Amino acid sequence: MARGRTRRGPVSGIVVRVIEIQELTKRYGGKTAVDGLTVTVRPGHVTGFLGPNGAGKSTTLRMIIGLNRPTGGSVTVQGRPHASNPRGLWYVGALLDASEVHGGRSASGHLRALARSNDIPRARVAEVLAQVGLADAANRRIGGFSLGMKQRLGIAAALLGDPQVLLFDEPFNGLDPEGVRWVRGLFRQLAAEGRTVFVSSHLMSEMQHTADHLVVIGRGRLIADESLSDFAARSVRPTVSVATPDAVRFAEILREQGVRVQSTGVQTLEVADLAAARVGELAFTHRVQLHELTTHATSLEEAFMDLTADSVEYLAGDPR
Numbered sequence: 001m002a003r004g005r006t007r008r009g010p011v012s013g014i015v016v017r018v019i020e021i022q023e024l025t026k027r028y029g030g031k032t033a034v035d036g037l038t039v040t041v042r043p044g045h046v047t048g049f050l051g052p053n054g055a056g057k058s059t060t061l062r063m064i065i066g067l068n069r070p071t072g073g074s075v076t077v078q079g080r081p082h083a084s085n086p087r088g089l090w091y092v093g094a095l096l097d098a099s100e101v102h103g104g105r106s107a108s109g110h111l112r113a114l115a116r117s118n119d120i121p122r123a124r125v126a127e128v129l130a131q132v133g134l135a136d137a138a139n140r141r142i143g144g145f146s147l148g149m150k151q152r153l154g155i156a157a158a159l160l161g162d163p164q165v166l167l168f169d170e171p172f173n174g175l176d177p178e179g180v181r182w183v184r185g186l187f188r189q190l191a192a193e194g195r196t197v198f199v200s201s202h203l204m205s206e207m208q209h210t211a212d213h214l215v216v217i218g219r220g221r222l223i224a225d226e227s228l229s230d231f232a233a234r235s236v237r238p239t240v241s242v243a244t245p246d247a248v249r250f251a252e253i254l255r256e257q258g259v260r261v262q263s264t265g266v267q268t269l270e271v272a273d274l275a276a277a278r279v280g281e282l283a284f285t286h287r288v289q290l291h292e293l294t295t296h297a298t299s300l301e302e303a304f305m306d307l308t309a310d311s312v313e314y315l316a317g318d319p320r
């Protein structure tokens with residue numbers, strides 16, 4: 001934080017960094033984009049906000065900062081509706097749509113305008129441009145920026161007011177692998193500083209290396225709100241692939257033990273909920289010859305797709 005600044009929280013002397021979402025609903029005509037969502041997003045974590053396309057993530061983020069007005073329910077940041085916070089960027093920094101910037105302006109001109117309208121010291125502009133790696137592009141027109149550079153500029157704008165609450169909508173779009181690694185490190189650092197970091201994505205593969213807590217929605221409704229490790233423990237079940245010339249008999253033996261078995265080919269089986277060592281022991285006891293015994297873990301991405309399968313709005317057609 002810039003020297004000499006004092007943070008004026010909503011309650012004198014106390015900084016509340018939490019986002020409280022209560023029964024939040026947004027309808028567009030007959031379409032319900034967000035449907036009675038209740039979630040608390042806490043400080044000190046990177047919270048991943050996951051859901052398939054059209055699940056209502058962007059609409060929720062826009063309602064958090066008062067850009068969209070809820071049809072029902074409420075959302076408060078640091079104890080009050082954000083739209084009523086004067087000098088908003090001191091409280092909440094948000095990267096929503098990185099392409100929504102004036103292409104004719106320079107990067108530093110864009111940030112200077114934001115700083116001016118939010119009463120933020122001008123010195124912060126150079127600080128945040130350096131922080132996101134755009135110091136050399138400070139005077140270049142945004143219109144010539146790549147999508148990745150626009151994302152970095154959007155992140156710089158979010159950091160400008162040194163806020164305790166940060167929202168990022170699909171921040172990895174357009175970033176190269178080095179950019180992705182950098183953003184992950186930045187989010188972890190911001191959370192370690194005790195800030196609230198809420199990051200939307202429709203890809204679990206992006207979130208599993210970024211977030212430590214997950215909020216999953218589908219069709220505007222809450223599906224899961226738990227730590228990444230709890231989600232993984234609950235949903236990632238190892239399966240064991242078995243290849244044997246005696247597949248039919250071995251499947252019977254396993255079923256007699258109460259084990260779930262599926263035939264995956266003439267000589268192959270997939271065994272659920274039983275460790276490979278135990279499968280091997282049973283084969284040995286019953287003199288079943290094994291050609292292969294391999295453990296697979298379902299990926300978190302598969303678990304996420306299973307979880308949200310009923311809420312996917314846009315399914316690709318059969319490519320025949």
Ligand SMILES: Nc1ncnc2c1ncn2[C@@H]1O[C@H](COP(=O)(O)OP(=O)(O)OP(=O)(O)O)[C@@H](O)[C@H]1O
Binds near residue numbers: 028033055059060202
């Ligand atoms: N201004 C609007 N007018 C009408 N419908 C809208 C509007 N904004 C969003 N919607 C609809 O609300 C639903 C939720 O959209 P939203 O953009 O919040 O989803 P999302 O989870 O952010 O999706 P994505 O990952 O594709 O960005 C979608 O069905 C969308 O078509």
